[in-house]
Amino acid sequence: MGGSLVTLPAGARDKIRLAVTVNGEARDLLADPYKTLLEVLREDLGLTGTKHGCELGECGACAVLLDGELQLSCLVPAVECEGRQVTTVEGLKIGPELSPLQEAFADHGGSQCGYCTSGMLMAATWLLGRKPDPTRQEIQEALAGQLCRCTGYQQIYEAVESGARVLRGEKPLPPTLSTVVEGGGHG
Amino acid sequence: MMRLPRFRYHAPRLLSEAAALLADLGPEAMPLAGGTDLLPNMKRRQQTPAHVVGLRGVEALSARSGDPARGLTLGAMTRLASLEQDGQVLAAWPALARAAGLVASPPLRNMATLGGNLCLDTRCTYYDQSEPWRASIGYCMKREGEVCWVAPGSERCWAVSSSDTAPVLCALGAEVTLTSKAGDRRIPAQALFADDGMQYLTRRPGEILSAIHLPPPRPGEKATYLKLRRRGSIDFPVLGVAARVKLGAGGAVEEAHLVLGAVGSRPQAAEEASKFLVGKRLGDAEVVAEASRLASQVAKPMQNTDFGLAWRKQAAREWVARALRELAG
Ligand SMILES: Cc1cc2nc3c(=O)[nH]c(=O)nc-3n(C[C@H](O)[C@H](O)[C@H](O)COP(=O)(O)OP(=O)(O)OC[C@H]3O[C@@H](n4cnc5c(N)ncnc54)[C@H](O)[C@@H]3O)c2cc1C
Ligand code: SF4
Ligand code: FES
Ligand code: FES
Numbered sequence: 001m002g003g004s005l006v007t008l009p010a011g012a013r014d015k016i017r018l019a020v021t022v023n024g025e026a027r028d029l030l031a032d033p034y035k036t037l038l039e040v041l042r043e044d045l046g047l048t049g050t051k052h053g054c055e056l057g058e059c060g061a062c063a064v065l066l067d068g069e070l071q072l073s074c075l076v077p078a079v080e081c082e083g084r085q086v087t088t089v090e091g092l093k094i095g096p097e098l099s100p101l102q103e104a105f106a107d108h109g110g111s112q113c114g115y116c117t118s119g120m121l122m123a124a125t126w127l128l129g130r131k132p133d134p135t136r137q138e139i140q141e142a143l144a145g146q147l148c149r150c151t152g153y154q155q156i157y158e159a160v161e162s163g164a165r166v167l168r169g170e171k172p173l174p175p176t177l178s179t180v181v182e183g184g185g186h187g
Numbered sequence: 188m189m190r191l192p193r194f195r196y197h198a199p200r201l202l203s204e205a206a207a208l209l210a211d212l213g214p215e216a217m218p219l220a221g222g223t224d225l226l227p228n229m230k231r232r233q234q235t236p237a238h239v240v241g242l243r244g245v246e247a248l249s250a251r252s253g254d255p256a257r258g259l260t261l262g263a264m265t266r267l268a269s270l271e272q273d274g275q276v277l278a279a280w281p282a283l284a285r286a287a288g289l290v291a292s293p294p295l296r297n298m299a300t301l302g303g304n305l306c307l308d309t310r311c312t313y314y315d316q317s318e319p320w321r322a323s324i325g326y327c328m329k330r331e332g333e334v335c336w337v338a339p340g341s342e343r344c345w346a347v348s349s350s351d352t353a354p355v356l357c358a359l360g361a362e363v364t365l366t367s368k369a370g371d372r373r374i375p376a377q378a379l380f381a382d383d384g385m386q387y388l389t390r391r392p393g394e395i396l397s398a399i400h401l402p403p404p405r406p407g408e409k410a411t412y413l414k415l416r417r418r419g420s421i422d423f424p425v426l427g428v429a430a431r432v433k434l435g436a437g438g439a440v441e442e443a444h445l446v447l448g449a450v451g452s453r454p455q456a457a458e459e460a461s462k463f464l465v466g467k468r469l470g471d472a473e474v475v476a477e478a479s480r481l482a483s484q485v486a487k488p489m490q491n492t493d494f495g496l497a498w499r500k501q502a503a504r505e506w507v508a509r510a511l512r513e514l515a516g
Contacts, residue, residue: 034191055189056227070294075226079196144420145292
């Protein structure tokens with residue numbers, strides 16, 4: 001077989017050596033070969049902002065940007081992350097400050113228990129990176145893989161709209177808490 | 188917490204290396220594409236390959252050649268997210284772009300591949316469950332057990348083909364290339380599938396699905412795909428209707444290809460309905476009603492997906508009619 005073939009160690013206790021860039025920082029670590037990116041982030045790197053939900057691709061709580069693309073870290077084997085760039089929710093803040101999107105989530109009640117929030121923020125960040133001025137429907141579609149059991153989604157959509165405005169240099173939207181009772185619409 | 192079982196990971200760079208690995212490692216090895224089907228199945232211990240052959244480093248599997256005039260060849264590792272936005276695919280094969288865009292959710296489509304979508308494991312309420320859940324019912328025939336809980340007297344497994352792109356590729360008359368150590372084999376997409384919930388592919392061990400070939404659309408040809416599911420945001424299909432027709436200059440149907448997804452262990456070609464449509468007009472409500480009745484006869488829903496049986500059967504008829512009306516208009 002060709003010399004370019006990489007076959008990782010098989011022994012039950014063997015760890016794999018992994019070089020990944022996480023939130024702009026080069027990390028070099030030893031990890032168990034069966035781990036997912038989610039498990040490496042949380043257990044080996046202590047980055048617990050990325051949430052551990054369904055583990056099966058159904059909830060979106062574990063979403064990160066992998067090489068700039070929205071992906072579910074619970075379904076990415078760590079061995080496939082060698083040499084790649086990962087952005088987690090910890091990487092969104094600007095210096096010590098929350099990003100405009102994070103701030104909008106706080107101001108608009110876009111986060112209640114908070115379990116879905118990291119994934120929502122990553123999905124919204126990915127959307128706004130490609131489309132700085134999305135319609136409500138585009139926001140709904142971009143967040144379709146992210147489950148929230150608390151907010152009813154309206155405040156989240158509003159937060160994304162408001163954060164997008166700030167990122168475009170416009171004024172934020174005033175929070176309209178009346179939408180709290182309306183809910184639904186994430187079919 | 189559900190961890191992946193231990194496996195040995197292989198990262199070939201060349202298609203020939205990947206094929207050689209599969210040949211050498213035998214049935215204990217499985218290819219890994221986007222992982223959005225295989226990894227959940229591994230976590231639930233439905234599939235536990237000792238060796239995983241990662242295809243993401245095999246550049247040849249992302250290759251693309253041709254164009255709408257000559258036909259397009261897509262590598263099996265083409266991501267569904269790129270397919271749904273592909274200008275050429277949207278223009279010449281919009282039904283495929285639509286089906287790709289209806290799979291799962293945005294992050295999953297960023298990861299999922301076309302090849303993986305075709306090779307997707309068949310699904311069943313008694314199978315897509317955690318290991319302890321399946322242990323509590325004594326497993327089933329598809330993995331570790333003896334009986335089929337859906338049809339206890341049955342000799343076979345009725346797990347459901349749940350791919351969105353498979354029925355479309357069958358209806359479009361697409362072909363696929365399978366590559367092994369022995370060389371390439373090119374077959375119609377429909378011939379990739381077998382009517383068995385366990386042996387649901389005719390792919391031989393050691394073969395990699397390497398490419399998908401889309402035939403150029405001919406004048407007068409149109410196709411569509413409709414999907415029925417509970418949540419429009421993420422769910423698998425409980426019914427997919429793929430239809431392609433070629434209309435003659437006078438508006439009569441010259442050729443029809445109807446294929447239903449998620450109603451059997453493989454995409455089900457509705458041959459009788461397709462034959463019936465030849466020479467008829469899609470604008471004729473009676474023609475549409477009869478074609479839908481005939482097509483729904485190939486839908487053999489079992490009590491192993493979402494929604495009730497009788498309703499799903501009824502829905503098949505209605506959704507075929509909707510697809511035909513869309514093609515008429
Ligand atoms: C929450 C959720 C919702 C989903 N909803 C849908 C849906 O609505 N519609 C739908 O169709 N699917 C759905 N899926 C399933 C899955 O995401 C898609 O089918 C996807 O396209 C699978 O592709 P993949 O590249 O991730 O495959 P993988 O998981 O990598 O592989 C799938 C199977 O194909 C084999 N395989 C992969 N590539 C090749 C190849 N080139 N040659 C030979 N064998 C190969 C693997 O060994 C494995 O058995 C859903 C999944 C989840 C988790
Ligand atoms: S159809 Fe029967 S054998 Fe097949 S997965 Fe379901 S219960 Fe198991
Ligand atoms: S934890 Fe990854 S999608 Fe739910
Ligand atoms: S804020 Fe609780 S799940 Fe979304």
